[in-house]
Amino acid sequence: MRAAVLGATGMVGRTFVRLLEGHPWFKVKTLVASERSAGKRYGELVPEAPEEFKELEVVSLSDFLREPDVDLVFNALPASVSGEVEEKLAERVPVFTNARAHRYDDDVPILVPEVNPEHLKLVELQREGRGWEGFIVTNPNCSTAILTVSLAPLREFGIRDVRVATMQAISGAGFSGLSALAIHDNVIPLIEGEEWKIENESRKILRRLERSIVPAEFTVSAIATRVPVLHGHTEAVFIELERGSIDELREAFESFDPLRKLDLPSYERPIVYEEVPQPRLHRERGKGLTVTVGRLEESARGFKYVVTGHNLVRGAAGGSVLNAELAKRLGYI
Amino acid sequence: MRAAVLGATGMVGRTFVRLLEGHPWFKVKTLVASERSAGKRYGELVPEAPEEFKELEVVSLSDFLREPDVDLVFNALPASVSGEVEEKLAERVPVFTNARAHRYDDDVPILVPEVNPEHLKLVELQREGRGWEGFIVTNPNCSTAILTVSLAPLREFGIRDVRVATMQAISGAGFSGLSALAIHDNVIPLIEGEEWKIENESRKILRRLERSIVPAEFTVSAIATRVPVLHGHTEAVFIELERGSIDELREAFESFDPLRKLDLPSYERPIVYEEVPQPRLHRERGKGLTVTVGRLEESARGFKYVVTGHNLVRGAAGGSVLNAELAKRLGYI
Amino acid sequence: MRAAVLGATGMVGRTFVRLLEGHPWFKVKTLVASERSAGKRYGELVPEAPEEFKELEVVSLSDFLREPDVDLVFNALPASVSGEVEEKLAERVPVFTNARAHRYDDDVPILVPEVNPEHLKLVELQREGRGWEGFIVTNPNCSTAILTVSLAPLREFGIRDVRVATMQAISGAGFSGLSALAIHDNVIPLIEGEEWKIENESRKILRRLERSIVPAEFTVSAIATRVPVLHGHTEAVFIELERGSIDELREAFESFDPLRKLDLPSYERPIVYEEVPQPRLHRERGKGLTVTVGRLEESARGFKYVVTGHNLVRGAAGGSVLNAELAKRLGYI
Amino acid sequence: MRAAVLGATGMVGRTFVRLLEGHPWFKVKTLVASERSAGKRYGELVPEAPEEFKELEVVSLSDFLREPDVDLVFNALPASVSGEVEEKLAERVPVFTNARAHRYDDDVPILVPEVNPEHLKLVELQREGRGWEGFIVTNPNCSTAILTVSLAPLREFGIRDVRVATMQAISGAGFSGLSALAIHDNVIPLIEGEEWKIENESRKILRRLERSIVPAEFTVSAIATRVPVLHGHTEAVFIELERGSIDELREAFESFDPLRKLDLPSYERPIVYEEVPQPRLHRERGKGLTVTVGRLEESARGFKYVVTGHNLVRGAAGGSVLNAELAKRLGYI
Known part of the structure; x- marks a missing residue:
């Protein structure tokens, strides 16, 4: 074609x-x-x-x-x-x-x-x-893509609420979208429109589509920041679920491989679990299509984990x- | 003395x-x-x-x-x-x-x-x-100091739950605590013991001490990361409160100045509100004792904001x- | 006034x-x-x-x-x-x-x-x-200012030839003169017009002005690069002189203080000698007006040293x- | 084997x-x-x-x-x-x-x-x-390897003197050889022993070996600095030659391909000429074995150019x- x-x-x-x-x-x-x-x-x-x-x-x-x-x-x-x-x-x-x-x-x-x-x-x-x-x-949007891949295997546990703080790479701002003077030795907690996109796009992606559209019932809140990293968005996620143990979640991440049978030319295992996900070390994983999830732990009202992925490949x-x-x-x- | x-x-x-x-x-x-x-x-x-x-x-x-x-x-x-x-x-x-x-x-x-x-x-x-x-x-601990200063004016609204993702500066790791090769062009979402400290120290600090100790009733969850910034920890905070409007919260941040009357030699206004808090631009504010709060917005189950402060001064x-x-x-x- | x-x-x-x-x-x-x-x-x-x-x-x-x-x-x-x-x-x-x-x-x-x-x-x-x-x-021009301050005390030894490689800070490119994507994790050995300026301005500054203008007799060659540093240009200098020992040069750097008597309000000692000059550590020296010289050593055909100074203050x-x-x-x- | x-x-x-x-x-x-x-x-x-x-x-x-x-x-x-x-x-x-x-x-x-x-x-x-x-x-040594590859095609013009300022990547210091706090937002013009190595190894490499050893007759002076770049050493070179025009030098760089006929498994064209060589953009060229030369210009007493190459591959x-x-x-x- x-x-x-x-x-x-x-x-x-x-x-x-x-x-x-x-x-x-x-x-x-x-x-x-x-x-x-x-x-x-x-x-x-x-x-x-x-x-x-x-x-x-x-x-x-x-x-x-x-x-x-x-x-x-x-x-x-x-x-x-x-x-x-x-x-x-x-x-x-x-x-x-x-x-x-x-x-x-x-x-x-x-x-x-x-x-x-x-x-x-x-x-x-x-x-x-x-x-x-x-x-x-x-x-x-790039950070939504990375987030939703990590949320997909957790749907079976009943997602209730997601709060995510992103640490996004400078290549997400385009060639001249970001001045060196602005981001050097800095974190900039403002990316125009980004939080709205994460909150709304992830709910649209994760709703069910049966006879008719079933709106997502969970809530999403995002804080988006820019950090001095070339490629690779990193996201710190707090999630509340209806059920599920930490072992079950870990297993769900590790076994997630839904389209293997379709044999798509670019398909790679979408998630690899690794204790400390890091953008510089893991952004090229699976030719940039695999996100790396790690640091999964129980938290006050659910769980927390970190996911990192290539913003230009997985995210675009x-x-x-x-x-x-x-x-x-x-x-x- | x-x-x-x-x-x-x-x-x-x-x-x-x-x-x-x-x-x-x-x-x-x-x-x-x-x-x-x-x-x-x-x-x-x-x-x-x-x-x-x-x-x-x-x-x-x-x-x-x-x-x-x-x-x-x-x-x-x-x-x-x-x-x-x-x-x-x-x-x-x-x-x-x-x-x-x-x-x-x-x-x-x-x-x-x-x-x-x-x-x-x-x-x-x-x-x-x-x-x-x-x-x-x-x-x-440094990130707890910065967090609790930002939480103090919100106590009057009844804190129920706090989730915080930190982006911590390299000077927090000491002179040779962090290899250049590890953090260059990277985010490292693991700082040993840090999350536990934030979760527990902030609850100890924010409990009331009347005739006897009244334990803090709210929950705190933290994800701590290291970013390539020299000084200044930045924290993305999601908070649930019992009451309070965004205008009241903003006003509480802006008017927070509890020890003015004591006339302590080093005392500075502890919080300045500014739309986009950034570590490189704001870490020296108030000789390093003032934290900068900003990006306050309503969120799915409460509010979200960002705080940044000097880890070696305010935080130590x-x-x-x-x-x-x-x-x-x-x-x- | x-x-x-x-x-x-x-x-x-x-x-x-x-x-x-x-x-x-x-x-x-x-x-x-x-x-x-x-x-x-x-x-x-x-x-x-x-x-x-x-x-x-x-x-x-x-x-x-x-x-x-x-x-x-x-x-x-x-x-x-x-x-x-x-x-x-x-x-x-x-x-x-x-x-x-x-x-x-x-x-x-x-x-x-x-x-x-x-x-x-x-x-x-x-x-x-x-x-x-x-x-x-x-x-x-900023890098010329820093260079010529370091050359001034060496005039008495008869300057014959100067070769300088600069490592210039991003603030020299102005607010949005440099994209983060360009300089992140990089060195860019091209700053338009800079080498010409260093070569020609330094010779104009260091010529003598007696009854008439006496052109500078020495040659200057420059390679200018941009490095990921906020403020502070660093310059690696190779110099050929007509005479002088390393001890005499060192002494000349350390005693250089020509305008002390004029008592100008902003005047600071123009040079401090320090073994390893570094932009982040030394750029604010003398409120930004002092350059730091160091690493002075004999070299194949003369001497070599390094100088660093604040590009916006000393250099502008x-x-x-x-x-x-x-x-x-x-x-x- | x-x-x-x-x-x-x-x-x-x-x-x-x-x-x-x-x-x-x-x-x-x-x-x-x-x-x-x-x-x-x-x-x-x-x-x-x-x-x-x-x-x-x-x-x-x-x-x-x-x-x-x-x-x-x-x-x-x-x-x-x-x-x-x-x-x-x-x-x-x-x-x-x-x-x-x-x-x-x-x-x-x-x-x-x-x-x-x-x-x-x-x-x-x-x-x-x-x-x-x-x-x-x-x-x-890594910076010598990169330098001598760039000098090799210039031998035919009679090398008299080389002055080189290096801007070396942090991976050259090993896993924990360099503290993040030392190099962040900084240039460090001291790498122990490096200048001596460049000056002496390059002269040993470039001497002729006929019936007996013919010592190199040219001089080499080096200033070595560390910059905040992950991989890829960049070198600013001033060179004096006995003869040769800028066009001849350019042609010599571009046609340098001495071992093509030997068909070695890892062999890559050793030099590519490109106007602005940059470590982040060019370090992986030729699987890391090709150095990139550029910015060739006439200079007061000869020529100047810049070369960049992968310190761990070409350089080690x-x-x-x-x-x-x-x-x-x-x-x-």
Whole structure:
């Protein structure tokens, strides 16, 4: 299948390109970026690009929209332009997007394959309701992706309340999103919109989708901070459950491997348990798709643990590629 | 009054010396360190020492214990040797200590002057029960000190539950307590014993002491992490209260100034409210004794906020000096 | 004397304001910034401003130029706008500037009071040649300032050649001049224009000015790099001299104190010798005006040493304030 | 050939093990470490070890020396114990060592295959003079390795003088060799013994070995500093040459590929030219064996450039493995 990557020169876009190099199902044919970059070779704009893509000529968004001759689209454009672009594209092709523009639409799933694969069927509502041939599938915000993977095996114990403090890496702010002077030797406990996203997206992802949508009954509270780490978001989690012992939780983390049978090309065991999870040591685990959980202990009203994962892979491009693989395996594309 | 500083060459010891330079009530006469340092000039061991102390000859602990000719002692020795040393000294002089050796003794207060000044009267139990002329007053662990200062104005709203994730500075680990290779570009979510201390010391500090001790009724859960910041611990706090609006909480933080009238030499307003508290920007506030609170918001089951403060001053030596000043003002020394 | 600070909200501008707080000779009356900031209180724009200036209303550059009612001006504007602004102001008042716009004009001194105070008389050429009542005095680029202070005591040994590799702090790049992603865990050996400045400014500063200008006869080569340090530029220097022993050089560094007698308000001993100079430990020495020299050793063709100093104080605003003090003491203003 | 790695749990030892995983010529059979580690599984001591070695039981040095049943040895032990150990082993097997114990022996080469492969024949002197069946081949100190690779293509222009300022990564100091408190937000211009090593080892490596040894005629001066970077030493180099234009030098860097024909398993192009070499971006180039050169410019008395390379691979274990491959290809083992 022929794929396009939109926003291919940004932080997440580059990660898409890197992850799709040599992909067995999806062949990147088109790299889309701003007017300013259009016409240049990708290797000129992104020196560390894989050889395979270095000579590819970058296409402007307007040119691409005129004739989007591909079978699926990965979108790493900013949210501000993504809303319309994705709708226009979804008329004809499936769009797997990291942008938040449509995440909160009722008929658009925020998909994490290991967590809520059944939400993929929401795309049928899109096709029916909007008359599209394609559809939009979003992945969650980076810290939500990492959090929900760690929460998935705990659902069986009845989640009641989650409180999470994040320590997020600087690459989450994009190339020039964060001044060195701001974060050097510092912690910045403010990331615009992040706490709202974690609280709302995780509840949307973890609700059940049966005949109708069953809203999540648990509460989520988040405090988001930025720390001087290159890649890898770390999250300190306090959780209240209806039942479950520490041994059962540990076992649930260690045995969590829900999509093994689907044999998706990028799939890796989603969780590894390790006593002291650390972003620098563990962010590349499972090619960046595995989150590391540890420090699980009983706490005053439940349990506490720490999870760390790669914000650009598990938390962005890698999750989106996995979404496309799931969609293909299940026959949606 | 003539003071001694024990462990004067360590991280906390140096902070004691710096804070006591030119102190109007306490005059440092004796600097105590290991046998290895004994006999050397303090300025030789600590190049950045205040001029006033550079020529002072360092005394070994054993020599000092033989004849502790001072009126009070500040202790920055490690816990492992402090237990016995403090007991021996307290037979004759008041000891204000940063070590944890006696923190959990029933008759020893963990004192934070702005939070539980009335606990100071526990020293009477020591004098009676142990037959001492002096006494031991401890200050809490660094992250507990910062946390409890922020909790103090919230007591009036009925604290039910506290969950705190700390992001602690590397100076908290001592001079060579942490390898550069371990913390560079990393977050380490394990600080031995720290979570237990936060959970237990904060409940001891915040209990009421009336005719008898009224145990704290709220719960505390902590996850402690180390981040690549020089000084300044940052804490993300989720709190459940019995009552209170966000405006009332904000007002309580902003007006908290309990010991103003006592006119203690080192006293500074203990809390400043600021939208985005950050360790590098705010750690020196109030000469390191003021904690900065911010990001106060309603949360699923209560409120959330962030507090940051100087771990070596508010969290160690500065708190201890304030303890001694309170003890003097109230006539205990 | 009534002073204005131009570019008062930038990195260097803030340093000017901080250093001029309570200055015995110069009273800051006017803070000038961009149109966007005009009309706001300075404390609103710069939260950490000294109390003295918090309520001062910021003036726009165009308003200020219409009626520059002060006795001297400190300029921290970018070079791009400084050229014309400084010329216009110098018609009436003395301008002490950190901008490079006029540094290379023949009749404008690049002044470092401890190094080339006699260059100040160049301002007479300005007054004659340009018909100005005021004049322009520049301070050098930050790394040049630090380097030339360390070279000054070595002139007596006949400097032949200097090679310097700098390791410059991130605050030298301004508030948002450097992305966190670029410098985190990295060294960037490119700072636009910096090497040229070091090579040329240091030779202009260290030439002799007798009846006529005697060009410097030595050569200077520089490699400039950025390192993940907040403040404090560190420079590794290889120097060839005509004569001199290591003991004589050491003595020259240690006894260098040329302006002591002038009793300038901000003057500090310009050099302290210390075995291992380090930016984090020594940048605040002498309120940021003292550079620390160390590691002096013989080398294949001469000597090598390391110097570190505060880039915003010694290397920018502090040097400029010292320039104004010298000008006043010598009767130029 | 069966290989042993001595000091297998240290920083350099782990790098040896990682690089030898799946090596086509050398099969690691024995991992040697301290008595404390002996008897444990390697995976227990080094969690990130390759699967292939996780179950291998670590052997103590004394046990290994009793019966060193391998065909070659890679040594990553500290210099203090290496002297005798290497001599004893070399009686029977070839030793490729990162330790400096024998680097300065007349009959022991400091070998960098791309730079001085002909020095390998010195081992014949060892066999003759010492009566050994094996021999000792050392690789240089990490910063020397990186420097000499960059100097090799410049030899044809007649090197006269080299001055180098290094900015070295923290992993060069070993696991706990450097306290976080020392290097955080800092540059430390002192690495014990490093400057001497650079100055002397580079001259030994770059001398010619014809009928007899022709001492290097050029001079080398070094200033070594530590910077807060994980891996990758960066070096600012000033060089004087007898002849050569900047274009010729650039061409010499770009075409340098001396051992291509030997087809050594680990061989990578030793130099890539790139405008702004940076440790975080380029340290993994060529699996860590390629150094990146850039910023080449004319300078007052010659040229200046910057080189960066991986200190643990190019500068230690990787260089040593390449040494062994060269020795095998040339029939010495």
